[in-house]
Amino acid sequence: MDKILGGIYVGSVVPIMTHVPLKVEYHVSHILSCMKFDKIPEYLVKKGYTLKNIDLNDDSLYFDDIVDLIKYVNEANEFIDHAIFPNEENYNPLEVNFKGIKQKSAIFIHSFKGSNRACFYVICYLMYRFGFNLKQATYAVDRKMINNKMELSDNVLEQLNLFEAMGGRFFDPNNSEYKQWKLTKCNEIDPSGQLSRQMIAKDNNMFESEEDSANTEKVEIDEKDLQVLRCKKCRQHLAKSSSFINHEPPAKTSKESHFFKRGGISGNRIVGVEKSQDMCTHYFVEPLNWMKEKLLTEELLEGKFLCPGCEAKVGAFNWKGSRCSCGKWMNPGIHLQASKVDKVDAIKKQLAIGVDRRE
Numbered sequence: 001m002d003k004i005l006g007g008i009y010v011g012s013v014v015p016i017m018t019h020v021p022l023k024v025e026y027h028v029s030h031i032l033s034c035m036k037f038d039k040i041p042e043y044l045v046k047k048g049y050t051l052k053n054i055d056l057n058d059d060s061l062y063f064d065d066i067v068d069l070i071k072y073v074n075e076a077n078e079f080i081d082h083a084i085f086p087n088e089e090n091y092n093p094l095e096v097n098f099k100g101i102k103q104k105s106a107i108f109i110h111s112f113k114g115s116n117r118a119c120f121y122v123i124c125y126l127m128y129r130f131g132f133n134l135k136q137a138t139y140a141v142d143r144k145m146i147n148n149k150m151e152l153s154d155n156v157l158e159q160l161n162l163f164e165a166m167g168g169r170f171f172d173p174n175n176s177e178y179k180q181w182k183l184t185k186c187n188e189i190d191p192s193g194q195l196s197r198q199m200i201a202k203d204n205n206m207f208e209s210e211e212d213s214a215n216t217e218k219v220e221i222d223e224k225d226l227q228v229l230r231c232k233k234c235r236q237h238l239a240k241s242s243s244f245i246n247h248e249p250p251a252k253t254s255k256e257s258h259f260f261k262r263g264g265i266s267g268n269r270i271v272g273v274e275k276s277q278d279m280c281t282h283y284f285v286e287p288l289n290w291m292k293e294k295l296l297t298e299e300l301l302e303g304k305f306l307c308p309g310c311e312a313k314v315g316a317f318n319w320k321g322s323r324c325s326c327g328k329w330m331n332p333g334i335h336l337q338a339s340k341v342d343k344v345d346a347i348k349k350q351l352a353i354g355v356d357r358r359e
Contacts, residue, residue: 007106012114030083034111066185083107127168193319236309245284249326281325282335
């Protein structure tokens with residue numbers, strides 16, 4: 001095990017399984033286990049350690065390379081806070097600064113090997129508590145790994161980047177980039193969309209959006225939610241700008257920005273090339289409440305979205321992904337067609353969900 005900063009130690013499960021007297025030798029009072037235990041070692045309870053187990057194999061839907069670590073960040077940070085800074089009145093890092101405050105105890109954070117998942121939670125804590133950026137936090141951990149080498153997987157690196165994009169303080173389960181990441185990872189494993197359907201059916205946050213066509217009450221609109229999409233035909237509100245999955249059009253010189261027509265006997269010979277359009281003709285969005293029945297009940301690889309107000313076609317989905325008119329490949333491809341909707345400014349600070357009858 002290695003001492004990272006103050007009373008924060010990180011390592012493998014070996015000290016636990018070999019009954020190392022952590023309390024005596026390292027003044028450890030708390031243990032954060034980032035792995036699945038069939039049974040928490042009983043001696044740890046008898047010795048009076050405060051324990052927390054993040055069971056990262058708790059969801060049989062997930063393969064190892066898409067294990068969702070980031071959703072436990074808030075509770076892990078809270079546990080570490082109370083271990084090394086007990087009895088503080090306020091723990092919000094946006095309101096109080098703990099730099100210079102003496103750490104009063106120590107915590108051992110471990111995973112099976114101690115080189116990947118345990119390091120993830122330590123890095124996130126340094127960002128959360130001390131305001132480090134990702135590069136600083138990663139370096140702070142890596143340089144202190146003497147007995148064990150830090151080896152972050154691609155999956156862990158992606159989630160660290162997600163956490164930094166969220167501000168590096170708190171995990172937001174409603175973050176659109178996080179939702180898109182989950183869907184993309186599922187589709188990489190299972191292009192049929194079955195794994196994605198199972199995942200979003202189990203995770204209520206995937207559909208927690210204010211664009212519920214059945215909700216006719218007024219809801220508050222954040223300042224960033226400046227625009228909404230509504231059906232051209234009946235003016236049914238369909239999506240807010242906060243639900244958009246933004247993307248950068250590929251460079252005009254790239255292969256991705258060209259559409260290749262194939263033909264010939266084999267069907268593989270390129271018979272024509274078209275350049276991508278300058279303007280995107282699709283609004284890619286996260287799964288919205290009014291899409292729920294279509295996405296979950298019909299086990300189709302692809303399908304169309306009808307307006308919940310007038311049943312005009314307004315978009316489509318493809319679990320394998322689809323290309324925007326700019327050439328960018330989006331996976332999965334859940335979109336509304338620009339030609340079928342109007343983009344309008346949100347009205348003041350409130351918006352009535354449903355048909356706008358004021359115009």
